[in-house]
Amino acid sequence: MTLTGSGGVFALIDRGVPGLPGGKQPSLTVHVDSRTLQLSPEESRRVLYGSRRDAALGAAVWQQAVTDARREPRDGDGTGRLFVVWLALPGLYRNLHRILRRWRWLGRADLEAEAVLVVLAALDAAAPAGPDTGGRLIKEAVNGMWAYAKRVTRETSVVDIDAFAETRNAAVPPEEGPRPSEGWEVHITPPPRREGLYATLRFAEPRPREGCPRTGSHLPDLVFRARRHEDADLIGTLVLRPAGARR
Secondary structure: OOOOOOOOHHHHHHHHOOOOHHHOOOOEEEEEOOEEEEEOHHHHHHHHHOOOOOHHHHHHHHHHHHHHHHHOOOOOOOHHHHHHHHHHHHHOHHHHHHHHHHOOOOOHHHHHHHHHHHHHHHHHHOOOOOOOHHHHHHHHHHHHHHHHHHHHHHOOOOOOHHHHHHHHHHOOOOOOOOOOOOOEEEEEEOOOOOOOOOOEEEEEOOOOOOOOOOHHHHOHHHHHHHOOOOOOOEEEEEEEEEOOOOO
């Protein structure tokens, strides 16, 4: 699968929001108690994830960001919705890396795309003034990534029963196939082992009868190629019988 950039869609969004075309940056006007603050994207993130966090100011950031995104027209440029995803990303990286360490073969791009889709879906149902709005968005996205990873790991290849039956039914079973009027049939009967064929093959044929050619004269090269050490285990028998003969 192809990544859409260094690190995937998360990296694109991380780089994209602070550097939107034309120098346009989403900014938030938040109200906390008697204060009115104008915050840049970087300042908004520091409020949410910085070492000196203000819980009231953080709640105001999420409330205003979600409110602006919900008010954004559907035919708009999507800047407000993209900004909400951008604010949520730092809360997703830890679980993203945990999942990738646990299932190393999973595609990072797919996990990131799943998380973004879940954030956008949760945004449509979010209550801006509800408690811990941002935490709920992040939790939904984290749960979405884990659910996607577990769902993919449970997927296994299965036989296409219809195609298998169709192929089997189209084949002519050996018992029903045309038999030559003169010739020999070869039957190999291995014992019920899981190891497979790996030791001596032994060939048997009926005693020659009058008017019946010795089949042994046609087998030396085959026997030579199939031989193994004389002390090897017997792993099966090969029997030659006239075509159509009773078994």
